[in-house]
Amino acid sequence: MPIPPRVAPSPPVVWVLDDSPVETQAICRALEPYCRVTGFLDGASLLESLTQGRVPEVLVLDWHLPGMSGLEVCRFVRSNPATEHVPVLLLTGNTRAEDVVEGLSAGANDYVFKPFRPVEFAARVQALAQWERSRRKTLEDERARRRQLEGTLTEVQAAEERAWRSELRFRLAARATRDAVWEWDPRTGLTDWTSGLHEVFGYAPGIIRDEHRWWEERLHPDDRARVVASLQATLEGPEHEWQATYRFQRGDGSWAYVADRCHIIRDAQDKATQVVGAMQDVTEHQEIEAARARLLELERGAREESDRQRAMLATLFEQVPVLLGVLSVPDQRCVVANARLRQRFGQRQLVGRTLREALPELEGQNILELLDTVFATGEPFSARELPVRIAQEPGPHPPEGYFDFMYQPMRDASGRLAAVILFAVEVTDSVLARRKESELAQQMKARADFERQLIGIVSHDLRNPLGAITLAVSMMLQRGPLDERQERQAQRIRSSADRATRMIRDLLDFTRARQGTGLPVYPQPMDLHEAVRAVLDEVHAGWPDRHLETERTGNGEGTWDPDRLAQLIGNLVGNALQYSPPGTPVRVTSRGDDDGVVLEVHNLGPAIPLERQPRIFEPLERATVRPEDQGRRSIGLGLYIVRSIVLAHGGTVEARSQEETGTTFTVRLPRQAPTAPPMHELRATSAWDGA
Numbered sequence: 001m002p003i004p005p006r007v008a009p010s011p012p013v014v015w016v017l018d019d020s021p022v023e024t025q026a027i028c029r030a031l032e033p034y035c036r037v038t039g040f041l042d043g044a045s046l047l048e049s050l051t052q053g054r055v056p057e058v059l060v061l062d063w064h065l066p067g068m069s070g071l072e073v074c075r076f077v078r079s080n081p082a083t084e085h086v087p088v089l090l091l092t093g094n095t096r097a098e099d100v101v102e103g104l105s106a107g108a109n110d111y112v113f114k115p116f117r118p119v120e121f122a123a124r125v126q127a128l129a130q131w132e133r134s135r136r137k138t139l140e141d142e143r144a145r146r147r148q149l150e151g152t153l154t155e156v157q158a159a160e161e162r163a164w165r166s167e168l169r170f171r172l173a174a175r176a177t178r179d180a181v182w183e184w185d186p187r188t189g190l191t192d193w194t195s196g197l198h199e200v201f202g203y204a205p206g207i208i209r210d211e212h213r214w215w216e217e218r219l220h221p222d223d224r225a226r227v228v229a230s231l232q233a234t235l236e237g238p239e240h241e242w243q244a245t246y247r248f249q250r251g252d253g254s255w256a257y258v259a260d261r262c263h264i265i266r267d268a269q270d271k272a273t274q275v276v277g278a279m280q281d282v283t284e285h286q287e288i289e290a291a292r293a294r295l296l297e298l299e300r301g302a303r304e305e306s307d308r309q310r311a312m313l314a315t316l317f318e319q320v321p322v323l324l325g326v327l328s329v330p331d332q333r334c335v336v337a338n339a340r341l342r343q344r345f346g347q348r349q350l351v352g353r354t355l356r357e358a359l360p361e362l363e364g365q366n367i368l369e370l371l372d373t374v375f376a377t378g379e380p381f382s383a384r385e386l387p388v389r390i391a392q393e394p395g396p397h398p399p400e401g402y403f404d405f406m407y408q409p410m411r412d413a414s415g416r417l418a419a420v421i422l423f424a425v426e427v428t429d430s431v432l433a434r435r436k437e438s439e440l441a442q443q444m445k446a447r448a449d450f451e452r453q454l455i456g457i458v459s460h461d462l463r464n465p466l467g468a469i470t471l472a473v474s475m476m477l478q479r480g481p482l483d484e485r486q487e488r489q490a491q492r493i494r495s496s497a498d499r500a501t502r503m504i505r506d507l508l509d510f511t512r513a514r515q516g517t518g519l520p521v522y523p524q525p526m527d528l529h530e531a532v533r534a535v536l537d538e539v540h541a542g543w544p545d546r547h548l549e550t551e552r553t554g555n556g557e558g559t560w561d562p563d564r565l566a567q568l569i570g571n572l573v574g575n576a577l578q579y580s581p582p583g584t585p586v587r588v589t590s591r592g593d594d595d596g597v598v599l600e601v602h603n604l605g606p607a608i609p610l611e612r613q614p615r616i617f618e619p620l621e622r623a624t625v626r627p628e629d630q631g632r633r634s635i636g637l638g639l640y641i642v643r644s645i646v647l648a649h650g651g652t653v654e655a656r657s658q659e660e661t662g663t664t665f666t667v668r669l670p671r672q673a674p675t676a677p678p679m680h681e682l683r684a685t686s687a688w689d690g691a
Contacts, residue, residue, distance in 0.1 A: 011035050012129035017046050018062040030118035043068035057132045063092035071106045078107035087128035095285045097245030104243050104261045179278040186272050200281050202251035220247035235272045240264050257286040323424040329417050361391050361398050374407040378417050382406040402431040521561040521648045523673040528597050529556035532590045535569040547585040554592030558671035568645045571638040572601040572665050580605035599667040608657040617643040649673040
């Protein structure tokens with residue numbers, strides 16, 4: 001009898017529920033070499049097909065779907081007696097332990113996390129399909145056996161129980177290859193472990209005990225009470241499924257995160273008689289999820305920092321006090337223009353237009369031609385104080401401005417020209433100010449030349465006649481005898497000549513100070529106290545009716561210019577006498593201390609007005625203007641000369657004036673004045689003074 005040819009088994013039928021065409025295509029590509037795949041875009045269509053009697057061997061359900069989710073479809077399938085045993089594989093991106101628990105509670109047989117590996121995914125689907133075919137074959141065999149043994153009800157029930165137990169064990173054993181399957185009899189406390197406990201968690205067979213307590217002892221102390229109580233509560237209730245996530249100790253003492261789930265078999269009184277479960281090591285998933293959470297947090301922080309930096313850069317770009325713009329490649333259109341650039345061009349529309357379109361007045365000024373060159377060569381261009389005529393509003397004859405100017409190419413990561421940055425700082429005001437300053441400097445030079453010529457005339461043409469007048473008056477007074485009126489007139493002539501001589505001297509000193517080098521001084525050892533005494537003797541001869549008080553303390557010795565110090569003292573005392581009432585004293589104090597010497601001149605005249613105090617040491621300024629001073633009025637250079645002499649000696653001078661206490665001028669000098677100039681300068685200056 002010929003042997004019939006062996007017929008190859010048909011590929012298993014797999015239904016896929018996923019609303020994403022891209023995901024569905026990837027699933028089909030992974031399964032089509034081994035299975036007949038039918039795709040559904042929504043749960044309603046799949047359930048309608050199930051009601052028509054067609055039952056696939058495996059259902060692949062995406063968890064997250066619009067409308068009815070994959071989890072809801074799974075619960076519906078399990079609630080239907082016709083489909084309650086169809087293997088369901090959930091496809092999801094949820095990797096939390098709570099999600100695993102929820103999916104298995106809904107009746108899923110297996111999980112595949114997105115993104116999946118096609119080979120592993122196909123192997124899991126094939127394993128479920130093989131299990132389903134075995135289950136169906138077992139049921140068919142059992143049905144056939146039942147038909148043969150219809151007369152023996154007890155044997156049929158026993159066969160169904162064996163078929164169910166075999167089906168359950170096979171379904172759990174067909175789970176992921178790295179599951180540890182266990183069977184526990186809660187009535188005796190005995191537990192039977194598969195080889196997965198050794199392979200997954202590293203326990204040697206001799207260490208594993210068949211007591212349920214052995215499993216409890218290896219739960220993490222922080223998880224033990226929760227897990228044991230949860231399992232016990234489920235056993236005492238009516239449920240048939242239990243699951244939990246906890247930490248379980250490996251054989252080497254380390255801790256693994258475990259997703260544990262089991263099925264509870266109950267007797268007619270609903271008491272648990274057998275518990276079959278599987279432990280899956282999800283440590284890697286936990287670590288990946290934790291790392292993913294950390295990366296997401298880092299990404300969020302980096303994004304926030306990037307946004308902050310971008311906002312700061314945009315604010316800086318907008319508010320920086322220069323003209324900034326960015327021109328695109330290759331059309332030279334302005335893509336960015338900051339506020340200063342827009343304002344400078346009268347708020348004309350710049351963004352989206354070329355400079356030729358937006359600023360036609362630039363034609364012919366070489367600005368646009370230079371820009372063309374930068375775009376063509378990629379080389380930067382810069383210029384200082386570049387003259388450019390720019391109009392606030394379009395029109396003829398725009399005014400000229402000056403800019404420190406730059407075209408700066410900007411390149412991308414590959415080195416290609418990406419844009420050109422326009423950078424400009426307007427320096428029109430500084431250029432015009434420098435020009436004005438140059439013109440003023442020429443004017444001041446001409447004025448200084450004129451002053452020198454004028455002083456030369458004064459010193460040569462006036463000092464000699466005044467010297468002759470002074471000499472003649474002195475001879476008249478010496479020869480005598482003169483009557484009272486004649487002597488009074490002679491004294492008046494000599495006093496006027498002396499005053500004119502002092503005015504000429506002040507003018508000469510003023511001119512020297514204005515040349516920018518200060519007054520020349522020729523220091524030599526001297527005593528400040530003696531200089532004060534000598535000057536006061538001379539001043540008293542000219543003011544015989546005024547009372548001069550003196551006070552001297554400390555060491556008054558130092559190195560100063562005697563003539564200049566006598567001039568300083570005379571100017572301060574004369575100023576005090578001129579601006580104080582006739583019946584009041586003028587007090588002159590000189591003292592020495594560790595830092596140098598101090599000279600103070602005090603009078604009880606009216607206070608210097610506050611508005612005049614900051615200017616009293618300036619040339620041609622006076623503390624007060626009184627009609628009664630017209631006869632003794634100077635040219636207003638006395639205090640200016642005082643300050644110049646003090647500065648030439650490296651000292652300071654200040655004035656304090658109040659209505660109640662009067663006015664005090666205070667001079668502070670170091671004991672050692674600056675180094676004296678060479679002797680040829682001394683001789684030249686002395687010759688000039690005596691000219």
